[in-house]
Amino acid sequence: MSEVQLLIRDESAQYITTPKSAFKHYIELTRLHKFPLGNILIFWPSAWGIAMAATAASISPRVLAIETVAFLLGSTLLHSAACVLNDICDKDIDGQVERTKSRPLVTGAVSVSGAVRLLLVLTSASIAMLSFTNRTAALCGLVGVFPLHALYPLMKRWTWWPQAWLGLAMNWSFPVAWISITRSVDWAIVPTFFFGTVCWTIVYDTMYACQDRQDDIRTGVKSTAVLFGGYVRSILSAFAVIFVFCMAFAGYLNHQGPAFFIISCGGAALHFIMQFITWSPDIPAEGGEKFAMNHDIGYIIWGGMLLDYYLKVVA
Template identity: 55%
Template sequence: MRAHPPDLTTFVQYTTAFLLGSTLLHSAACTINDICDRDFDRPVERTKNRPIASGTVTVFQATVFLLVQVGVFVWVLTLVNRTAFLCGMFGVPVARFIPAPEGVTNWPQAWLGLAMNWGLPTAWLMTRPEDTRSVPMWTLSFGTFCWTIFYDTIYACQDRKDDVEAGVKSTALLFGAYVKPILSLFGAAFVGTLAYAGTETSMPLPYFVIGVGGCALHMIWQLGTLDVGIPQDCERKYNSNGDLGYIVAGGMLAAMYTPDLLQF
């Protein structure tokens, strides 16, 4: 049998803490990225007007802003249990080096996947601190890692021409003409881990119909209509992954509050 859903107060507290913490860490990672990539951003048409690259914001100002973001993030982590705190703190140094691989490896999207999805085990351990060896938790974390490679490769397809000239490496360049078939494998891995984690944790039918099925259909639509040669279409498909996140979250919420008779 699946666990009972949390009471409304607990749900709101944990959701607020996670949303605030993940937003702060994501914002800090973007700040670091803009600081470290300012020389790469200047020759690229789409990024040349970013605040640091254009000189609107100085590196010193950006660094101060970064320290404030990290400081508030650490404070938020002190509000949760020790296991989740230690897990979340691991994400800080990982996020610090997001920009580093872009000039030395074709897989910066993989590092981004590790950095941006460390919040999943942190959120899991907020409510189940004893689950450090949970197979569903780590399997689903791997799935979101694959999802990041999926959407960030689509994002990187916008700049393939400029990236070659600027010396920036990415999976979009590495995959070349096979970008869509290869991304279909990463998408399938994400959908598969959603299904596996749901089965192992006895999630009810709405999770599979809305979360897993909706995710699969959305990714099929993305790749089926994606034109990697049109930057504007790449941007639209990349942004649509926000909607995909709502679909998966909707499936989870429906599963939390569905009657037991619909259990899968």
């Protein structure tokens, strides 16, 4: 082959793209191609609930491990189902937002009917996972599917506080996990910690929503990112303080040890301080970066809880 022919072939190759398979488009619809980004935020409350309940009830490491893996799978399925539902409901809005205009339903890479079928499969699998726990926990878990996750996509049309509703949905696994371990509800510990996690979701999802604030204003989409305006940093700082306080108070009620208060509570507080010091709400890209940083808070809190469990129950 001549040198000219090679040059023509190489230059032409720059314009040849391989179309994505239908499978990859469906994976994008579930957000599993970004795993654990997003998925793990719905898992953390269940992991925390299992660890705290295991400490309170002196559950064996084997049961703790089995429950944790089961909730990881269930949480991932539910998060994927919620993402599919959200894209179905927001198809027209997503097409007007720079960050979301290339999603599979917007571009037509996946049909609405195909997305609905996928939604039914994922929802059925999520509900099936509840059969591995006790009846009370399963019934509690159904509330997380409907109305909490099912109605979330509509909240940005109804209220300026869709992030608060998302907080209820994303963290509902905490009481479900607690009941799965203890078969009962501690009406002091569970509501306190759960309320704190709702505040946490308001923090990270408002940061995330700041990426689309200008598009949301233009399209009339409601969010706390728009509602808080120029006070978004100070208001979210207050929600972060409430989360850490609720976590610490719930730990006190649950008789957690020093590892929990130093690593889980102290570590989360320091991480929040770092987030807010380095965050510029008016720079859209930083909203996504700070959202991702909240995944690390989960590891910090869980690590302190597991160490505390080990010292109090296993050692």
